[in-house]
Amino acid sequence: MLLFVLLSCYGDVSIMKRIEDTSKKTTVDSADTQRQPSQEPDPEPTSDPAPQPAAEPSTEHQERSGISGYTYLGLRQVACPACMGETQEISISFTAMFHQPSSDGHTGWIPQSGQCTTNLISVSPSTIPISVGNSINVQSNGHSFAANPITVGTYENNAIWEPQLQRDTQYDVQTDQGSYSFISSHGFDFIEPYTMLWVDPSYAFEAPIYRSGATFNWGPTSADSTFMITVAVYSWDGSQFLGYVTCSGPDNGYMMIPAQYLQPFQAGSLAAIHLERHKVALVETDINNSFIETHMKWEVVGTGIIQ
Secondary structure, three states, rough: OOEOOOOHHHHHOOOOOOOOOOOOOOEEEOOOOOOOOEEOOOOOOOOOOOOOOOOOOOOHHOOOOOOEEEEEEEEEEOOOHHHHHHOOEEEEEEEEEEEEEEOOOOOOOOOOOOEEOOOOOOEEEEOOOOOOOOOOOEEEEEEEEEEEEEEEEEEEEOOHHHHHHOOOOOOEEEEEEEEEEEEEEOOEEEEOHHHEEEEOOEEEEEEOOOOOOEEEEEEEOOOOOOOEEEEEEEOOOOOOEEEEEEEEEEEEOEEEEEHHHHHHOOOOOOEEEEEEEEEEEEEEEEEHHEEEEEEEEEEEEEEEEEO
């Protein structure tokens, strides 16, 4: 099994705040306001026909088993790219991995609903990769793209434009070995506190993250999704990464980060706040007559200050 710390990248970057007086405060735009024909029977035989061998059983009637792959489609929107040392506000990535059937899934790292952790670790199953062609095609009613192999059995496309992405829509994946479908996710109409969405470093990091407990609200909600919030904390000048807490719960529009996880941080520390909708499902595929685990993620990253 391959283990790695999911949020280890936080220690390699810093966040920035520029002190500058301004009266204009603009929030980031919402990520989503948005068988052959029958033949004539043979004449009746004049004698009993010779016994015929039994036909091979059709896989169409065999029960599907095992997971033969993982498909991820994720959108990430950073409210203040300059605060995070990034160059773009929105990025969309697609990854599909195929392998010999396994009993293990790829998303067991997501905390159980109602749990918080300060040590989020991802565990990837040990699998035998398989190639399903020179490329795979992904198509919906209004959007299509190809994903090319980067290693044996792994296909990627990181050049998907946000206006192209269809929300809550069926996408069909075609490979040389078979096909399957998944339903995409949707974004947010609102997030509160709304001040975490300020777009300029000069007035970002205003949303209060109370050490006595921090609450967040969002909409719309999704009954088939899990919601995860991470508060990553940095020193007052953004130069040192101090730690993080990740909490998971139902996608019902409300979550509170308990005080016990925020009290260790000093008031005035800066925070990067990650709000993530995760939708995980098993879908049928004729690839190995099995299932594909699909994972849709929609993430918004905002800013705040520990108080």
